[in-house]
Amino acid sequence: MATSGSFLKGADAQWQEMAEGRRMQMLCYNDQLMMLRWEFAAGAVGEPHTHPHTQTAYIESGLFEVTIDGVTERLGPGSSYVVDGGVLHGAVCIEAGTMVDAFTPHRADYI
Numbered sequence: 001m002a003t004s005g006s007f008l009k010g011a012d013a014q015w016q017e018m019a020e021g022r023r024m025q026m027l028c029y030n031d032q033l034m035m036l037r038w039e040f041a042a043g044a045v046g047e048p049h050t051h052p053h054t055q056t057a058y059i060e061s062g063l064f065e066v067t068i069d070g071v072t073e074r075l076g077p078g079s080s081y082v083v084d085g086g087v088l089h090g091a092v093c094i095e096a097g098t099m100v101d102a103f104t105p106h107r108a109d110y111i
Helices: none
Strands: 015-019 022-029 034-040 044-048 054-068 069-074 082-083 089-104
Touching: 034 054, 069 082
Parallel strands: none
Antiparallel strands: 015 022, 022 034, 034 089, 044 089, 054 069, 054 082, 054 089
């Protein structure tokens, strides 16, 4: 259960299967900001896409090849990135892992 309130306990954050090898755990949000967690299996792909939201991501675990505006970097635990709205980006999971995303404003399509 995601919340637009002030608190969400970890046990209440449910996972949603999103695509082959990817699932999402909605955390909390308000009109200006949204935070969620993604779990990727090795080989899973976050297809190249754009959206109007500014996005940041923090790699909790695993290894990812992240491409932003044609530039690709391998990112592991403790790494992060930012994507401006409208910029083409995507990721390929090399070693199973988890990342935490934040979007501003929130993404209504995830609620």
